[in-house]
Amino acid sequence: MGTWSTTALNVMKSALVDPVERDHKESDAAFRKRRIIVLITLVIGATVLYFSLKLEPGDPSFYALTLVLAAVWMVGGFLSGPLHLGRIQVGGSIRRPIVTPILIGLAVGGVFMLGGLVVRQIPPLADFTENVLAHARVGSLVLIVFIALINGVAEEIFFRGALYSAIGVKHPVIISTVVYAIATLASGNPMLGFAAVLLGYVMGLQRRASGGILAPILTHVSWSAVMVLALPPLFV
Secondary structure, eight states, rough: OOOOHHHHHHHHHHHTOOOOOOOOOOHHHHHHHHHHHHHHHHHHHHHHHHHTTSOOOOOHHHHHHHHHHHHHHHHHHHSOOOOOOOOOOTTTEEEOOHHHHHHHHHHHHHHHHHHHHHTTTTTHHHHHHHHHHHHHHSHHHHHHHOOOOOHHHHHHHIIIIIIIHHHOSSSSHHHHHHHHHHHHGGGGGGHHHHHHHHHHHHHHHHHHHHHSSSHHHHHHHHHHHHHHHHHHHOOO
């Protein structure tokens, strides 16, 4: 294996596999409080998501509800308790994850693009995908991009921040991914649920490796940018 391949493999292990040492313990009372707030936020967020994606593309209420949804995830996340940005091993030092998560997000976006080429050939799946992408084709593209990115940040603050911390030490990656997928399925669109499983698992691994939400946030917003800007033309 060449030097470049070895370096790339080590970077990916640091980003997704090898956790850094950290001490993010909290009291039993704080843990119970976090769980209660997470549960309440999940119910409210799933309800708002359901109604937002029932709206017709171009309906001004869609923009308002999706911004409300972002606010729900953010407020619930911050109210639940302390959140951490996280760090990963880069070379011989521990630092904030910046470049690697962005590259991972773009790579996952590329995988979804390839998947889109297949999905568009299967009418039922293409219809479910088109139902989501239609919102990106109508109205202000700048506003749609902003909403997609702000919701990406908000979801990570809650799902890989508050929810992940509320699960405890047993299987938080799997459990947080499953809960994320179930909450996303409140939209009534199975393609969004499928995307949540794949994306959620990758970001759950990042959360476990880094101990924080910065890496998942950067991956999510990078992926969202690809989905909003590059995926819709495939389904025209």
